[in-house]
Amino acid sequence: MTDCLTKWKAEFSNQIQQPALAEDLKRAALSEELSSWTSSLTTAVVRSCESLGWDAAAKWNLSNRLPQPGKEYLSIDVTALPSKEKRDIPWPLPTAVFELENHRTDVRVAYSLWKVLCVRAMLRVVIAFRPDWERSRQLVGHLQEQVIGGLTPEQRVTLGGETVVVVGNRGEGETFPWGYFKFWKLDTNLGRFEKI
Secondary structure, eight states: OOOOHHHHHHHHHHHHHHHHHHHHHHHHHEEEEEHHHHHHHHHHHHHHHHTTTEEEEEEEEEOOSSOOOOOSGGSSEEEEEOOOOTTTSSSOOOOOEEEOOOOHHHHHHHHHHHHHHHHHHHHEEEEEOSHHHHHHHHHHHHHHHHHHHOOOOOHHHOOOSSEEEEEEOOOOOOOOTTTEEEEEEEETTEEEEEEO
């Protein structure tokens, strides 16, 4: 894993273990209240980005990092930009982009993956929900076949950065957050997602 992915994954895991957020996420997962699930995950993603020193823009989190203040830049759920202190560039490329897709159809999650693949960033993440691990594996297989399978080897290699799909579910009786989230990273050389 790249340094950016490793740091974000660790900080995301830290955020979803915070008691109030963990309880909200667990309750939403068990009852499949996907709008609550997405709202709590947005909080976790924004906090994880901010703890890494990135400026995060999201629906409820206005960013003034760019000359044009905004919430959902490029219609992306969360866009993380480098802080001004690191480099005072008025229009920096995003450090990371996140789509939190709570739709139950695979085609909608595929659209979210396609959307983040169109953005040049060090880290691209799609987070989805499926009720169980069999459906989670099917979703990742669908994304691999329908989205990644449509790219040429040259297109995959020139993506740059890391692309990750995170699928959450009801946890199958496990202690939150272990067993509730699985991470798959795109291997651009092979054109498939590998579980990490």
